[in-house]
Amino acid sequence: MIGSTIFLFLRLVQIVTLIPIWGMLAYFVHKYSDAGVTPPVEILVLFIVAIIATAWAIITLFQFKRYSLVSMLIAFIDLLMVGALIAGVYYLRGISKANCSSWNGGPVDFDRNGSSVSASYNSGWGIRVKKHCGMQKAAWALGIVNIILFFASALVAAHLYRKTERKEIRREHKATRRSGRRSRW
Secondary structure (H helix, E strand, O other): OHHHHHHHHHHHHHHHHHHHHHHHHHHHHHHHHHOOOOOOHHHHHHHHHHHHHHHHHHHHHHOHHHHHHHHHHHHHHHHHHHHHHHHHHHHOHHHHHOOOEEEEEOOOEEOOOOOEEEOOOOOOOEEEEEHHHHHHHHHHHHHHHHHHHHHHHHHHHHHHHHHHHHHHHHHHHHHHHHOOOOOOO
16 A cells, blocks of 8 residues: 555656656757757757656556556566666756856846846846756756656555565465465465
8 A cells, every 4th residue: 555655656646747858858959850850869858758757657557556467567667667768867967067157146127038147236146047058957967856756656666566466375375374275285
């Protein structure tokens, strides 16, 4: 019961953290396709993996009771998702060292077009955030979070499989005892 609840909670958190990844990266894919240019591999890999992982998380969330007997398969596919997310994060690793903002202190203002946040008053204080850099860095960080979440859900699914397997063994043992057939092992 607790294992199932933990698994379902992990799935919900995965969905909530995967949707912003492909939402932010879809912005870049759209920008590149409007310009008639193929989006960079760094963005496409994590974008595609996030969409596939979201679909997998939603399917297993709604069909969990039906899939509880094949928890080991769910654990295996979750580990495949871990590997795919690692590949996506690896390709987007260049953004990890980027400095997306600078801060001089003071009040903050937003641009009308939303492309940057800035504040520079007569005092010389201010902040500057690069929207594109910040979105890629946020997608990269959420990718790392999802690596951890999918690994944890794979462990929980494997635990649920072992627990289900033990129940089946006990049930079979009781059935053979009731029917009078005893094994000589």
